[in-house]
Amino acid sequence: MSLLDNQTYKKRLSFGRIDDDEKTVSFTISVSCNHDIDKQVLNDIELVINDLFLKDYESQETIDERKRDEKLAEKLRKMEEKQMLLEQKKAKKAEEENSKLVQEYQKKYTTKTAPISTKKTKKI
Numbered sequence: 001m002s003l004l005d006n007q008t009y010k011k012r013l014s015f016g017r018i019d020d021d022e023k024t025v026s027f028t029i030s031v032s033c034n035h036d037i038d039k040q041v042l043n044d045i046e047l048v049i050n051d052l053f054l055k056d057y058e059s060q061e062t063i064d065e066r067k068r069d070e071k072l073a074e075k076l077r078k079m080e081e082k083q084m085l086l087e088q089k090k091a092k093k094a095e096e097e098n099s100k101l102v103q104e105y106q107k108k109y110t111t112k113t114a115p116i117s118t119k120k121t122k123k124i
Contacts, residue, residue: 014059017056
């Protein structure tokens with residue numbers, strides 16, 4: 001490779017404040033060189049930037065991952081609530097059916113008898 005043939009390695013870094021991820025900082029790292037370098041150089045530069053300047057920030061990847069996790073947790077919570085409501089409806093319906101069957105059974109098998117007279121008959 002001649003001195004005129006330069007290579008450029010670029011990487012965009014985005015960070016959000018830990019306490020408010022709407023406040024962001026972005027960097028574009030651009031490393032130009034006239035020879036092959038290890039790609040780890042960009043990672044090392046990213047780590048240095050993190051250590052020096054961004055103590056109160058987290059990477060955009062971390063923010064995105066946290067938001068995905070929060071959405072998933074919310075979705076699971078809603079599914080659990082829906083399942084619980086469905087189970088409650090089933091239990092209530094079963095209880096109503098059971099109560100109805102008991103009432104029908106009692107009506108069918110409970111005999112209505114006329115009260116027995118306890119009056120003594122008088123002999124004349």
